[in-house]
Amino acid sequence: MKKQNAVRGAVASPYLVWTLLFIVAPLLFVLWFAFTDASGAFSLESIKGLSTYGRTFVMSIGFSLIATVVCFLIGYPLAYCMSKASARSRSLLLVLLMLPMWTSLLVRTYALMALLDNGGIISNALSGIGLLKDQHLNFIGTEGAVILGMIYDFLPYMVLPIYTSMTKLDVRYIEAANDLGCNGLQTMFRVILPLTRPGIVSGLTMVFVPSISTFYISQKLGGGSFDLIGDTIERQFQNAVTYNTGAAISLVMMVLILISIGIMNRFTDSQEVVVR
Amino acid sequence: MNKDVLIRLNGISKSYDGETVLDNMDLEIHDKEFITLLGPSGCGKTTTLRIIGGFETPDTGDVFFNGERINDMPPYQRQVNTVFQRYALFPHLNVFDNIAFGLRVRKTPSEEIRTKVKEMLALVNLRGFEKRKVTTLSGGQQQRVAIARALVNQPKVLLLDEPLAALDLKLRKDMQVELKNIQQTTGITFVFVTHDQEEALSMSDTVVVMANGRIQQIGTPTDIYNEPVNAFVADFIGESNILDGVMRKDFAVRFAGHDFVCVDGGFGENEAVDVVIRPEDVDVVAPEKGMLKGDVTGVTFKGVHYEIIVDVEGFKWMIQSTDYVAEGQTIGLSIDPDAIHIMKKSEFSGMFGDYSSFSDEFDKLDKLPEEDAEESEEE
Numbered sequence: 001m002k003k004q005n006a007v008r009g010a011v012a013s014p015y016l017v018w019t020l021l022f023i024v025a026p027l028l029f030v031l032w033f034a035f036t037d038a039s040g041a042f043s044l045e046s047i048k049g050l051s052t053y054g055r056t057f058v059m060s061i062g063f064s065l066i067a068t069v070v071c072f073l074i075g076y077p078l079a080y081c082m083s084k085a086s087a088r089s090r091s092l093l094l095v096l097l098m099l100p101m102w103t104s105l106l107v108r109t110y111a112l113m114a115l116l117d118n119g120g121i122i123s124n125a126l127s128g129i130g131l132l133k134d135q136h137l138n139f140i141g142t143e144g145a146v147i148l149g150m151i152y153d154f155l156p157y158m159v160l161p162i163y164t165s166m167t168k169l170d171v172r173y174i175e176a177a178n179d180l181g182c183n184g185l186q187t188m189f190r191v192i193l194p195l196t197r198p199g200i201v202s203g204l205t206m207v208f209v210p211s212i213s214t215f216y217i218s219q220k221l222g223g224g225s226f227d228l229i230g231d232t233i234e235r236q237f238q239n240a241v242t243y244n245t246g247a248a249i250s251l252v253m254m255v256l257i258l259i260s261i262g263i264m265n266r267f268t269d270s271q272e273v274v275v276r
Numbered sequence: 277m278n279k280d281v282l283i284r285l286n287g288i289s290k291s292y293d294g295e296t297v298l299d300n301m302d303l304e305i306h307d308k309e310f311i312t313l314l315g316p317s318g319c320g321k322t323t324t325l326r327i328i329g330g331f332e333t334p335d336t337g338d339v340f341f342n343g344e345r346i347n348d349m350p351p352y353q354r355q356v357n358t359v360f361q362r363y364a365l366f367p368h369l370n371v372f373d374n375i376a377f378g379l380r381v382r383k384t385p386s387e388e389i390r391t392k393v394k395e396m397l398a399l400v401n402l403r404g405f406e407k408r409k410v411t412t413l414s415g416g417q418q419q420r421v422a423i424a425r426a427l428v429n430q431p432k433v434l435l436l437d438e439p440l441a442a443l444d445l446k447l448r449k450d451m452q453v454e455l456k457n458i459q460q461t462t463g464i465t466f467v468f469v470t471h472d473q474e475e476a477l478s479m480s481d482t483v484v485v486m487a488n489g490r491i492q493q494i495g496t497p498t499d500i501y502n503e504p505v506n507a508f509v510a511d512f513i514g515e516s517n518i519l520d521g522v523m524r525k526d527f528a529v530r531f532a533g534h535d536f537v538c539v540d541g542g543f544g545e546n547e548a549v550d551v552v553i554r555p556e557d558v559d560v561v562a563p564e565k566g567m568l569k570g571d572v573t574g575v576t577f578k579g580v581h582y583e584i585i586v587d588v589e590g591f592k593w594m595i596q597s598t599d600y601v602a603e604g605q606t607i608g609l610s611i612d613p614d615a616i617h618i619m620k621k622s623e624f625s626g627m628f629g630d631y632s633s634f635s636d637e638f639d640k641l642d643k644l645p646e647e648d649a650e651e652s653e654e655e
Contacts, residue, residue, distance in 0.1 A: 172364035175331055178351040179358045180378035180429065190381070194368040 030254075033247030046248035053232060053249060060229040061256070063143070063218075064211030067150035068158075071207045072200070074151070075158035079199075080192070082159075083166035094163075097156050105153055106216060112152055113220050116140055141223030149217040150207075157206035165199030166192075201264045209257055229253050280307040282432065282465055283328060288337035290323055297323045298334070299489040305433070305467060306482075310459050312468045314476040315486035316512065321469045322361075324486075325435050328467060329358050342432075356433040357426035362442060363418045365410040371397075371421055372406040378429040396424035399458060416447045423458065433465045440475065452479050473513045477501065485509050487624075506619050510552040511628035517558075517593045518628050521551035521618070529618060532568055532588060536611065540618040550619045555596040557615030560584070566608020572601050585631050592630040 037043035082093045100108055115121050116139050123137035139145050173195060177187040193200075215230030222228075229249060236246025283305040290298040298320045305311055305328075313321040326332040327339060330351035339346050346354060357378070365374050375393045384392075397403055400420035405413075410421060419439060426434055436455075440448045456479050459466045470476055476483050477497040485492045485500060485508075493505045504510035507518050521531030526541030531551045543549060563569050570588035577583075584595045586607065593609065601607055 170364070172360055172362070173366060175351070176358070176360060176364040176366070177377075178331075179329060179356075179360075180425070181352045181381040183350070183352055186381055190377070191366060195366075197368075 079162035162199040312480040357431040363422040506622035508624035538616040
């Protein structure tokens, strides 16, 4: 028994060291900086100063909520179609969905910018067929562009977990629903949607969290007109003097994310869904 | 029994990946009857049920319901409900909501739903289970919920796909009686699928024995047992000694090297036939008094009787007798004319014969994994 424990400890120790070094320690640093001032003395100044960023928080939450909802509206039917497709087209669709994830997020965002920019491929094409006068799409720099960027970058994170729970869904539940009088749409709302809830919740979380903390997307596609939480934090840390403010904002954002994950998990925990 | 035909299958064929599962099948199901589709793995019984339920479309042939062709009618428009194998209760709903499911889809007023669900819970002996989660119920209770969930919709036909297969023996026996009672109280037509011949015989008005995608025999349980049409049916239903014989003339047959008087006629002179003799119809007598003589090679006590394996010139008979005989003893066998059942030769002749490799354990080991495999295949 003792020997077993020793082995287990030996196996676990690298992970423990990793966790301490790269997860616990940074968190402690964030806490430390958030509650001190530039001289290192305890201070609530940074936390108090957060009120000036209220608009940033609201805007970030709003953008990521919209992106998350749109991702769900696009992603859920897509995941459903994929799970219904034949084995061959299913794997083709999966590859198509994953392919963008094999390139860097920065590259993808840059590419999207090149596509959408004035004089880019899309505006050229539109003016080519006479829909646009002067090759000025004027889309980069709008709220829509930032949200589109989030959707484009994070859609796969919505589709994959939902797709996984769709494929695990036993076809007998669908047959039972049909048998009991449900047409396609009724089956969707009464059986498939509730039974794929675990996938939905992780999809929502996996889109919402990176959306609310992104800074690159808003900088490139927002054309500098939108300052989201991520941008604000990045700026604070590029300048050693404002580490404390940056840490305070980060702390609040972490708490926000924690709360939203907590809310979403309530939907799965309260009724453990057994999908076999 | 009401003899109105409710469902008619006309020349139904179905194959998956070139493998024929149903071969030109015709079947009539009458109103208010308890009909059982009985057969071994892959005989097409589940597929037949799924075609009636609307979950499969036949490759050829037509399905009629009350005289109306319903081949293309989706399951949700059919007046049939199914009790699925392993139940398929909705895990996200409690007992009440599971049973109320069909009524809610049909926008039944909630007061009526409450009354009807209560009635159903009483019918299946689950009063007070409304709020329970289905995942916390035992197999037998889930079974009852599944039946209630189907019956509450007052279907014309209830399809049951091996509904008792997952229950232990005692519970299965209880549920057989209960199902039969429910069928008689509600007057709903039951189409029941099973591989368990005992279950089929004890519950059904009509038994349909299937093998290789074809119906072998349709009849009452007594007909099927007493007058099997071929070696397959004789072997599958109950225990049988099946011997090669020759019809000398009407009412005279020769097998096991002896001439016997029998009660069957209408065969050609000297026509080769299969002869079936049920183990309980053979009398054990003193060796010199018997028509046949053999050595006892095995005796198993079964409670109500002994199961005796007797070697008669190389052919091993099974005999059920309440008298004890010892292993190694030589005994005589006496067979009455009405115990001899003659069948025409069929594709199954010679596939089933004596009990030389017989063992209870073998039987179970052989059958069980196969049956499990079938279900996943057919689904």
